[in-house]
Amino acid sequence: MAQITEKTRGEVKEVVLDFFAEECEIELNEISEDSKIIGDLDGDSLMFLELIEIFKKKFNLNIELKTIGKYAVKNPVQTIGELIDMQLLIIEHENNILDM
């Protein structure tokens, strides 16, 4: 189980914000933790999947998409801040996330 530090949170936040800015073709300063993923940014589940793949590589995570999918369906996120928190939980718990 990985330890989540302030540094980790900062890194994850930076990746998430950069990713949405590029994908949504908007300026970085137009996105905040309160931005609504669907309503404000036209985000979708493929973007969520891509982010998981990015963090899987970056943190060398042992995760199965199906497991994350089961967790995500039960714990849907709406804002960028909630998405960052979920990514941190995935990094912390990997495939054990369902046991939380």
Next chain:
Amino acid sequence: MSQKTAFVFPAFISEFTKKELDFLSENNIDFNNYLQRVSVALEIDLPEFSYVSNNYNNELKSQLLAYLFSCAFYDILEKKGIEPQFVAGYSMGIYASLYASKSISLEEGAKFIYTAYTIVSKLTETKKFGMGAIIGLPIKDIKYLIEENAPDTEIINVNNEHSIVIAGKKKDINLVLERAKEEGAMSSIELTVNTPYHSKYLLKYSESFQKYISTIQICDAEIPIISTYDQREIVKVSEIKSELLFNLTSKINWYKTMQKLLTKDVSNIYECGAGKDLKKISRFIKGDYKMNSIYKI
């Protein structure tokens, strides 16, 4: 290795970017003119389009609208001198790809859409059929879910590594979508159509559609079209006619179609149409290429 360009054409618009109308008018395209030409050709009412109106909510009109936006966007790219070496149309996007390759006129493309819709309308009107999209489950898992729960349902398109489209009876579709969610699909949603496009349920309409195809003046393609059915390059009229039939009644594979473009050294791809559905789908299609934003040309 020379860098090549391809134009890809969507079949539907799940969400407008809301830049479409401004982009058309900035490029001196009168979109109402496209609507009027097709209104006259089909003898149906295609009123002025706005993002907030409900005039284009039905299946036929929404397909026509997607087609006309694609054709208008293509006309802009052509005016700007951007020339593709290949084109490909996602599902009903085939008609716009034929328009771009100068095989059919704007009106003929609309007539194809109208006729295909009319021919299968007996099925559509029962409202017992539909389609669904599953994101985040491996194809082998989806095949298993179908086999176990609703064997008449078919996988009719692979969008990318993580996105699969199914078609069949609505009750079966909903069952598979529900099971997919339980299995860990990131998303499983019913599509807003009542026609199981590309499935075996459309095979019985092959003859009628083939008869119609034989009555239409089609020219060889000036730009090769990549088949979404078997990814061959299509230029000749006879091949186009076969493809039109396959496109309605057989499974397609967008993932393989995009991969084929990449093997042909395509590195610049433009999504010719409203919304950005094909850009979204391209996320899990790996390769050395760029999906260019049409708004930045």
